[in-house]
Amino acid sequence: MxxxxxxxxxxxxxxxxxxxxxxxxPGRRTVLIDAGVGDDRHLDALAxxxxxxxxxxxxxxxxxxxxxxxSGAEAIARRWPRVEFFKYPSPERDxxxxxxxxxIAADERIAAGDGFLTAIHTPGHAPDHLVFWDESSxxxxxxxxxxxxxxxxxxxxxxxxxxxxLQSLQLVLDLNPIRILPAHGAEIDDPRALLTSYIxxxxxxxxxxxxxxxxGKDTVDDMVASxxxxxxxxLRRMAAESVRAHLAKLEQEGRVARNGDRFAKI
Ligand SMILES: [Zn+2]
Numbered sequence: 001m002x003x004x005x006x007x008x009x010x011x012x013x014x015x016x017x018x019x020x021x022x023x024x025x026p027g028r029r030t031v032l033i034d035a036g037v038g039d040d041r042h043l044d045a046l047a048x049x050x051x052x053x054x055x056x057x058x059x060x061x062x063x064x065x066x067x068x069x070x071s072g073a074e075a076i077a078r079r080w081p082r083v084e085f086f087k088y089p090s091p092e093r094d095x096x097x098x099x100x101x102x103x104i105a106a107d108e109r110i111a112a113g114d115g116f117l118t119a120i121h122t123p124g125h126a127p128d129h130l131v132f133w134d135e136s137s138x139x140x141x142x143x144x145x146x147x148x149x150x151x152x153x154x155x156x157x158x159x160x161x162x163x164x165x166l167q168s169l170q171l172v173l174d175l176n177p178i179r180i181l182p183a184h185g186a187e188i189d190d191p192r193a194l195l196t197s198y199i200x201x202x203x204x205x206x207x208x209x210x211x212x213x214x215x216g217k218d219t220v221d222d223m224v225a226s227x228x229x230x231x232x233x234x235l236r237r238m239a240a241e242s243v244r245a246h247l248a249k250l251e252q253e254g255r256v257a258r259n260g261d262r263f264a265k266i
Contacts, residue, residue: 001136002113009036026053027113032060033141038075059084063143064126065093073099090128124165142180156245163249169195209246218262
C-alpha cells in the first residue's frame with residue numbers, strides 16, 4: 001500500500017484548471033509522479049514534504065511530455081541534482097525538457113515508496129501517455145487519462161488519437177481500479193462510471209461526425225460549425241482538433257475517406 005502526498009504544481013490556467021496535481025510517494029524509494037512546471041512554491045512544498053517524511057527524492061516519473069507535467073523537470077534537477085527522471089520515450093518532445101530522461105517500458109514494474117507501481121502505456125491524449133497502477137490499493141495515478149466533471153482533450157495535431165484513447169480507457173477499466181488520482185481536479189472515486197461515460201461520449205461524438213457528413217458537411221470547419229454552433233474561438237480550435245481526431249479514427253477503420261481537406265463516408 002502506497003501513501004501518496006498530493007502536491008499542487010501552482011500553475012492554474014485555462015488549460016490546466018486549478019493547476020496540476022503531482023504525487024509524492026515517500027518510502028524506501030521516494031518518487032514523485034509528474035514534475036509540474038518548476039514553480040518555486042511547488043518545489044518548496046516538495047522540500048517540506050520530503051523533510052516531514054525523512055525521505056530523499058530519488059526519481060520523478062512523468063506521465064507524458066505535455067509542459068504542465070514535464071517542464072518542471074529542469075528546476076527539480078537543479079534543486080535535487082541526484083534525482084533521476086523517467087518517462088515513456090518520445091524523443092522529439094522529451095528534448096524540450098533538458099534532463100537525462102530514462103525510458104519506462106510498457107508494463108514495467110517500478111519500485112516506488114515501499115512497494116511497486118506498474119507503468120501502463122495509455123496513448124490517446126498523448127502518444128507517450130502512461131498511467132501508474134498500484135495494485136495493492138487498486139489505485140491508478142491517471143495523468144490526463146480522466147478529469148472529474150469534464151472530458152479529456154484529444155489534440156489530433158499533436159499525436160492525439162481517439163482510437164488509442166478508447167483502447168486505453170478499456171485497458172484501465174479492465175484493471176478494475178477503485179480510484180484514480182488525476183493530474184487535474186479531484187480524486188475520482190468511481191472510475192468505472194467516469195471512464196464508461198467517456199466511451200459513451202466518444203461514441204456520441206462519432207455519430208455526430210457521421211451525421212454531419214450525411215448532411216454534406218465535408219470539411220472539419222463545416223462539421224464544427226454544425227456540431228457546435230454556439231462555440232467561439234479558441235474553443236472552436238479545440239473542437240476542430242476533436243472532430244479531426246474522430247475523422248482520423250473513422251479513416252483508420254475504412255469508414256471515411258479523405259481527399260485533401262474534404263471527407264466522405266465510404
Ligand atoms: Zn496532457
